[in-house]
Amino acid sequence: MxxxxxxxxxxxxxxxxxxxxxxxxxxxxxxxxxxTFKKMTGGGEGLRGLMTRRITGESMAVMEVxxxxxxxxxxxxxxxxxxxxxxxxxxVEASNLLxxxxxxxxxxxxxxxxxxxxxxxxxxxxxxxxxxAAIMSDGPAIVLRVSxxxxxxxxxxxxxxxxxxxxxxxxxxxxxxxxxxxGSGESFQLRFxxxxxxxxxxxxxxxxxxxx
Numbered sequence: 001m002x003x004x005x006x007x008x009x010x011x012x013x014x015x016x017x018x019x020x021x022x023x024x025x026x027x028x029x030x031x032x033x034x035x036t037f038k039k040m041t042g043g044g045e046g047l048r049g050l051m052t053r054r055i056t057g058e059s060m061a062v063m064e065v066x067x068x069x070x071x072x073x074x075x076x077x078x079x080x081x082x083x084x085x086x087x088x089x090x091x092v093e094a095s096n097l098l099x100x101x102x103x104x105x106x107x108x109x110x111x112x113x114x115x116x117x118x119x120x121x122x123x124x125x126x127x128x129x130x131x132x133a134a135i136m137s138d139g140p141a142i143v144l145r146v147s148x149x150x151x152x153x154x155x156x157x158x159x160x161x162x163x164x165x166x167x168x169x170x171x172x173x174x175x176x177x178x179x180x181x182x183g184s185g186e187s188f189q190l191r192f193x194x195x196x197x198x199x200x201x202x203x204x205x206x207x208x209x210x211x212x
Contacts, residue, residue: 002101004082004132012073012080012099012134023073023099025061033069040064060094073099078136090127092135092161101131135161137201144198151193157204164196
């Protein structure tokens with residue numbers, strides 16, 4: 001079974017004993033022992049995944065890393081966060097997904113206006129099952145809990161992932177000041193309700209909403 005451990009906050013070390021993980025293509029920065037690297041079709045989901053991802057535009061280049069030893073992964077010195085899933089589903093942009101255990105299934109799902117407001121398209125990547133995944137953020141991410149009594153509002157440009165049974169809604173606060181170019185820059189927000197966790201980075205991507 002693959003063992004995930006962080007080396008600092010920007011490098012992920014994965015100990016392998018003959019098993020394999022799925023990783024972002026080209027994310028290996030070093031390894032010891034014996035490793036093999038094989039590009040996987042359709043984000044590791046085979047031909048069906050290839051077709052789905054081409055249709056949805058949610059591209060994800062993935063490789064299988066297999067061997068004995070320790071493999072180190074990183075991507076542009078971004079921060080890495082470990083997420084342990086126990087039969088749950090993780091929603092994350094493909095560009096923020098670094099490594100997953102092979103027991104986890106990846107797929108795509110429709111996000112609607114939330115994805116459009118982030119400039120990421122109408123679909124996002126899902127990771128489902130039991131095991132560990134490593135996701136990336138621009139700066140150390142915070143994990144915020146949402147409950148029935150405490151809904152959460154997040155800037156679309158700072159959102160990176162969520163788990164649990166959450167309903168999300170894009171809310172707009174576009175007024176006459178926005179129309180005359182005096183908007184606050186917070187015209188669009190994501191509201192989460194239900195039970196779950198939301199991962200937020202301390203940096204805002206350039207989004208459609210952030211320009212208003």
